[in-house]
Each structure stands twice: as structure tokens, then as C-alpha cells.
Amino acid sequence: MEQKLNKDGLTEEEFLKAYDPNKFERPSVTVDILVFTVADGEKENYRKLPKKTLKLLMIKRGNHPDIGKWALPGGFVNMDESLEEAALRELKEETNVDNIYMEQLYTWGDVDRDKRTRIITTSYMSLVDSSTLNVKADDDADDAKWFAVSCKCYEENKIPNEKGYVVERFFNLNLENEEDKLSAVVKVSKIIEGKVAKIKREILESDGIAFDHAKIIVYGIERLKEQAKNTGIVFNLIPELFTLTELQQVYEVILGTRLLKANFRRKILNVVVETDKYVKNGGHRPSKLYMLNPDYIDSKDIY
Template sequence: MAYTYEYPHPAVTTDIVIFTVEDGALKVLLIKRGMEPFKGKWALPGGFIKMDESLEECALRELSEEAGIEGIYLEQLYSFGSVDRDPRERVISVAYYALIPAGSVELKAGTDADDAAWFKVDELPKLSFDHSEIIKVARERLAAKMDYSTVGLKLMPQEFTLSYLQDVYEKATDKPRDKRNFRKWIFSLNVIEATGKKYASGPHRPAMLYRVIAPEKVENIR
């Protein structure tokens, strides 16, 4: 298929921000670039869109190829188009983001990525391109969404305690929550139920384990 244009056109990429809460901290997935520009530097998974795929198909493909992650739900975040954001050429990036439970995927670097790893969002290495800005926007969107929605349940494992759930919300939003009010709010949504099992940790009284019972009520990220 031939394309002829009177004026130059920018290239289009997708970049993907994947958040999890692990070891008491909000973390983001990064890959180590295996090619120039910024070879050996850390960046978000992503790449150029092919002529025969949609934006979301591109994001899912790049996530699979560069980090070994498949089958997750992505939401479009924002478009980034600063003129000098990519040293190769004029590039516009459409960013996506998602939430996954800690330990739910096995990272496996491939194609043009030399490594893939989780980093605390407050302790990021120097990043390639404008990926620090993309992560900042994604974190702000996540914090705002978690203040009024059930999206935080996407970070939950199959079973969890209420204390763990509250801790995840606090780490993701960087804001403390009143224990009584938080539990009153989460129970009012009718999206979790007790499993009948308990979790014992140290000398404390065993805590009840819960699970999500209405996934269709758990809001998507947008």
C-alpha cells in the first residue's frame, strides 16, 4: 500500500504505565532499553504502532514483547506530543495505564528490552524520553480516581484483609485513611464479602479474609 503526503507526518507510539502495590509501596513497571536512543536506560514499555493495528493492540503487543505481560485490562491515559520528546523524529505517544495485584505476573524481558523490573514511584532512576512526566500524570489520575471509586480493588489478590486493602489505598494515593470511615465506605459498596477464612500474622488476633464478589461493579480505570 503506497502513501503519498504533501507534508511530513509524525510517528505514533504507545507507552504503558503498570502500577502495583508491593512491599508497602506503590510501584511502576520499567524496562531497560536494549537499543538506541537511551540504550541501557530505564523506560516505560512501549513502541511504534504498526500500520495494521489499533492503539490498544500496539500497547498490548509491546507489553507482551518487552515485559512478558499479557491479558490485562488497559485504559487510555493521555497523549504526549512535545516537539522534542524523542531525539529520532517527531513522535506523538498515546499512553495507557493499568493496575495489577502484586506478584500476579512473571516479568520476562524480550525483543528490544534487556530487563524488566518494578520500581518504587518515589525512587525512580533517570528515565528515557518524557516518561517521568507520563508516570506523574498516571499517578495523579490514579490518586484522584481512588478517592471516589472502587478501582483500588484491581490491586487486590484473590483474598485479602481489610487492613491490607486500606494500606493499598493509602500507598496508592499517598494519603492516610480513617479506619472506621474507610471500612464503612467499602462495605457500603457491596463489592466484597468475607471468605470465612482468617489470616494470622504474629501475635495479633487473626484477621478475616475477604474477596471481591462483584467484579462487574469494580470500576474501570478511566
């Protein structure tokens, strides 16, 4: 087959041999991982199951920039690895966590998002059962901890303009554990101009959260809520065997709302299957344990 030549009369082999990779500036590339879990909170009394809490894994930065602040686990991508390979490696190196569910979320490329140099990062989301993990910070981090996370939209405005309109949403983000409290205010603007929609995210306030990770976290939580409504992703947060009450609590803490027991069980019926096992809950009779239906295929009919 005749080889095609470019405008300079070069074959592909000749072109690649002469190619100079320094012709264009090359930004650094990193990955950042949102590791979510749902854990038991304090138990009010022996007759009730402990409340569930959505938690996010964070690491305390041990070096500049933003030394002493808390960041998402992550780091730089090596030249010989894919983005996903880098995310899995960094997660293992920084927190001792591996072999978990992970999906790519979004790529963040604001020019000034990092003080060191031009850095583009791709965020990932992982969902884990925290009872199976042994989190441990490595030498690059001062600490690694779970934070209870709350993210609520406290204001929404629709502002018309000459070309269309803008929908502004303001989020309060709070991360807390026994020793640390972190917070941020993030503004998300959806700009509508005819058939074109653009999204702009801004950090208005940030206390204790490194880089632009506050808006990455807000985006991840919103994505988690959507995935919980439409897929079986929630099952990565719980043990293989669970009660329907426990499962409902996990959905409630993610969606941020109370669910009617009868409606929840009707909607979840085709997603789970009964087992012949039971668990004893305080002063109540033993509860039947369920598991994810192995024949279940993700659909749009959960919530």
C-alpha cells in the same frame, strides 16, 4: 441513491482511488504503558503486616537514543492494529505481561519529545497484582524491573497576571530499587484565562529516565490517585481475597496519607463482601477475608 460529488466532481470511490497518502507528512505513533502494582515491603516484626509500596515497571533501554536509561514499556504502533492492541502486544513482547487491566490516559505530542523523528505517543495505565506476574525483558531491552515510586508536590504557587492567573505545582519524582535510583523534577502549570484553562508540563531535571517519560509518570500517578478516590480501580492491585487492613494499606500508599480505620471501613462497606475464609497474621488472631462485591458499580462515594 444519488452519489455526492466533491468540488472536483469526484465520487467518494473515485476520490479514494486517486488519494495520495504521502500528501501530508506522517509522524510515527507509539504507545507507552505505566504498569503499577502494590507490593509488600520489609516486615518490621512478626506482629505487624509488612508495609505496602507502590511500584512501577520500567525497562532499561538497550539501544540509542537514551541507551542505558530506564523507560516505560512501549513501542511503535503497526499499521494493522489499534492503539490498545499495540499496547497489549508491546507489553507482552517487552515484559512477558499480558491479560491485565488497562486504560488509556493521555496523548503526548510535543514536537521535540524524541530525538529520532516526530513521534506522538499515547500513554496507558495498567494495575496488576505483582504476585501473579513473571516479568521478563525481551531482546529489545537490557532489563525489566519494578521500581518503588514516590511522587510528591513540594511547592505550589498562584501567580496573577493581566488575563487571569497561573497555578504552578512542582513535583519530586523518585524511582528506586536495590540497584538503581532514578529521579526527576516536573513542573505542572495550570494557566487560567477567563473560562479557559490550559495545562503545561515541563521536565526541569531528569536523572536516568528516558525521553519525556518523567512527566508521563507524574501524570499517571496523579490520575491513579483520582481514580482510587472515585472508582473501584484499586481492586486490580490486590488478590481476589484480602483483609480489610491490607485493602486500607493499598489505599494509603496510593493516596499518600494515613486513613482512619473506622472511616475507611464505613466508606468501603458497600464495595466489599465478607467470605467464610480467614488468614492467620503473625501473633494476631486470624483475620477475615473479603472480596469485591460483584454487584458494586463504580460511584463517586469512596473517597
